[in-house]
Every structure is written in C-alpha cells, then in structure tokens.
Amino acid sequence: MSRPDLSVTIAGVRLANPVIAASGTFGYGCEYARVMDVARLGGICSKGLTLEPRPGNTGVRVLETPSGLMNSIGLENPGVRHFLDNELGEMLSLGPTVIANLSGSTLETYAEGARLLDDSPVAMIELNISCPNVKAGGMAWGLDPAAAGSAVAAARSATRKPLIVKLSPNAPRLVDVARSAVDSGADALSLVNTFQAFAVDIERGRPVFDNVTAGLSGPAVRPLALRMLRDVAIGLGGRVPLIGLGGIATWQDAVEFIMTGASAVQVGTATFANPHAMGEIVDGLAAFMTRKEYSSISDMIGLAL
C-alpha cells in the first residue's frame, strides 16, 4: 500500500504530522536545531508567553523524580511583544506549524495577549489556563469551569485565530472545565498540563521549591493523562479535536493517545531525555500505520474508546 498520510487538520490548520513539541520544552524551536531535524515536526508550541516579561521563579527549578520531572520555571518569558519582534521570525522559518502558547494573570491580559497574537503570522494560539507554577492567575483559571469559560471568552473576543485551550489535570471537574472552554469558544483542547506536586529537601527540612509546589511531567504521569483524555473524549463526544499530552515518549505512547481520542499529541519531557524522541515517534507512527494498514491518522482516532 502507499505511504500512510500522517497529516492532521486541527481547527482548519493542517499539520504535516500529529507530533507537536510541547510548550516550555522546546524554547522557540531553534534550541535543538543542531541536534535534530526540527522541520520534521508537525508543530511547535512556543514557551508560555505573557503580555509583560516575567523573570520566572527563584531557587531550584527542576528536580528529577522516578520516571518524571518536577519543574517550577514560573513562566519565565520575554513577553508577547518581544516574542513577535524577535523569536517568531526564526520560529516561522523552521517549517512546522507555529503555535503561540499564551498565559494571562487577568482577563484583560489574556485578551490583550490574544489581540497582539491575532495580528501576527502565528498559525494557532494555545491558551494556557493550567500553569501550576505562578501565583497570580495561571492554573487558577483552569480549575473551575466558570473561570475557565471567562478566560477563554476573553481571548476569544480578541482573536479569530484557531484557539486551543490547554487544560489542567488538577481541575476537580475536568470534563466540566473542558465543556465550558468549548462553550466559550475553544476550537480544540490540549490535555494535560503538569500535575501539581511537592518535594521536601530533607537536609533543610523545607520545600525543595521556593514556590512550594511544582508541576510533575514525564512518563510517571502518562497513564493518568491518558485516563483524563479518555474522560474528556467521552464527555465531549467529539465536539472539538483533542491534543493529548502527558508523558509521551515513544510512538507506542502516541498511538495510545490517538486511539483514546487525540487527533495529535504533544511531546515535552521526553525530548530532554532523548532529543530524537519526536523524530522517532513520527517514524514509528508511519511504520505502525503501514503495518496495520491505516491510511490516515483519523483511522486510529478514538479506536479504544
């Protein structure tokens, strides 16, 4: 049979394949450019951007755990305007679909950030309502259905770009948050961001992280993320495309997420462990689809639901 078609279309935007570099793990796309062929990715999410520059958190920022990584970066970024003027040009030249990840602390900053991005060549906006590592805003928006709806509505009113909303696994009613985001204008959902976690420096008898809690990612969270994807896929019944993430490191992991309802996947922590991980996932998906005679990604989406 002919080569399988790995391309996917999400909210009207075509990606060459369903493998996307997750926000905060791939800088602005150029950092890994010498090690791997970045052009082979389906998409790249920028580091989380805020309207104004942020210096991020003090103290320890990363800590490895069994099969996982805790981080407390705190949305260090140069601000949306700096991104548009400096980082975006090179990011666009790389080839993969460019997705700007946007955070806000107030409804006004979500709206203003989205308005600035609306006027730019980014293909899509991923609205981050799930960063666990900042005090004001961040994840607070993603924990409650009404708050999530208001943040999404604020961004929606400021842009016509396709809007992906990135969900927090820490929401007690995740499916309700997902539904509210879609009702308020989300074109797609990505899930899940990191899990709020805690670690103790036993020599000092104090939290490891200055910000006390930190976000857990990596293979350790994968089965949890997959179960949440399943909940949302079933709960929303295909209203919008879903982008799965959380501990994906191999093509087999990616297939699991796709069969659980994801149209595309994001890969983050795995790139740190193996910079070739995303390229291997693209190749592995193609080989698997050939072997199973799936002609397109859509043949696999939701098979296991």
Next chain:
Amino acid sequence: MRDHDPRPAVACSVLVRSCDALGDAEANVFRIDLERMPVARDGQAGRRETPDGAIAPACVPAPMAGQFFMLRANPSGVLLGRPISVYAHDESFISFLVLRKGRGTAELCALQAGSLVDLVGPIGNGFPEPVSLFPESGPAPRIAIIGGGIGVAPVAGFSRNLKRGSFDFYASFRSTPYGLEGIAERANRLAITTEDGSAGVRGMLPAVFEASAYDLVYACGPTAMLRYVKDATASVPRVFLSLEQRMACGAGACLGCTVRTVSGNRRCCVDGPVFDAKEVLL
C-alpha cells in the same frame, strides 16, 4: 566569549573506553573515558542514519575547554542525562571526572569498558582564552586558575591550553586531591589545600590565594567557593566563574538552570556555564 554555537551539536550513544575510581580514600570520584565514535542501535560503530533521518557525525565534535555534555548510562534507570564537564579529550576519546552523588552519577560511575553512554553535547560557551582578553602586544596577564572539588575537572582541562608556566593553579579539596595529573609540571605554581590536611595546606582556598597578584582568574567549584572568589577578586581586571546548576534539557529550551546576572536571567547551559564574575549574582 568566542564566536561559536553553544547549543548541543549531537545526541548519540558512545562506548565507554574506561571507568576508574580516582584515589583510594572514598572512591567517590571516577574518571570516565568515552569513545568519540557514535554507536548505532545495533551496536555497530561508524556512520549511521539517526532515527530522525539525519546522518550522525562520524565523530562527536571536539569540545572546547569549559564545555560539558549531558551524560546518562545506557540502559539507565534515570530519566535525564547529568551535566558533566569535559576533563580532557583527543582525536578518539573524551574524558570526564564524575562525582558519585545521586542515582544518575552512581550509574555513570558503575560503568565498565564496553558499556554504552547516551550523550548530548558539547554544550556551553567555554572559557575565553587569555589572548582574547589581553592584547598580545602588552605584558602577559598574571593568571590564576582555581578548582574546588569536582570543579577541578574543567579548569584542569583548560589549563592544558595555556602556555607552560603562564599560570598559577589552586586546587582545594575536602580530602585526597584528584584530577591534577600534569598540572605541577605545567603550572608556575601549584597550591593545594585540603580541609583534613591530608595533602598541601590544611584549610580552604583563602589560606593560600592572594587575589592582588593576578590580572586574570578562572574558577570552578562549589558556590560558596565561587562566592569567595567573586568577592576576593573585585579588583582583578577579568574573572570568569564556571557555574553548576541542576539541568533538564542542556539545550537552552527548558529554562531550568537559570542564573541571575546584572542584566537579567541567563541560562547556565548555553549562556554559560562560564560567566563574568562581575556580572553574575551568586
């Protein structure tokens, strides 16, 4: 800093040539020599297609003094590589000194000849050469090189680039010294301190170091020592500190290793690990 790309150039697996404990007292420091020839997944050395289609280099690029690699045993029970400075290299191998500290470094120190290591690198800016800092027409700068504990590795490596007799070398340890092969012969002066008095002067760096005697200082070691060096060398024209941080990506992507400087945050991995002491906030 020199004009080169501080981002990692390759990610591949290589063979361990040797892995030996240094000294006998605690045997917590190991010298690991890695072949520079990448190994394919089937165990065959030589050129190969990488999984993402690029042709792997025939050879891991030669590091510059002060650069480091992310190293992880293969197979490994840990997720991420550990940032380890280059100690020495030639056409066929790269050598590292590894302090056994946690699980990742314990795996590295337990390697045997013929084992595999996953590496990402070389990474970072490296030490600026004296000729790039002081005009050759003027008097030669008086140079001090300072290594504390495992921090001796990158500065010892760097000192091999310097003219014989053109520098003084200070090495401070808790106990038995290591990593100083060939230094005494090449340095104008080698001063060693140990906290337990097992070698050299009993005490720490301030017992032997006189900053006013120098125009140019390079140091790597524990943060407390670097803080002392930064303060003590306030009147020394040029001072460079190589910093250590927890790292996740080693590529400048994750912002996990941020260092504070007078001009804002910098990434220890690709904006460093070598920083101007007058700019970095410790």
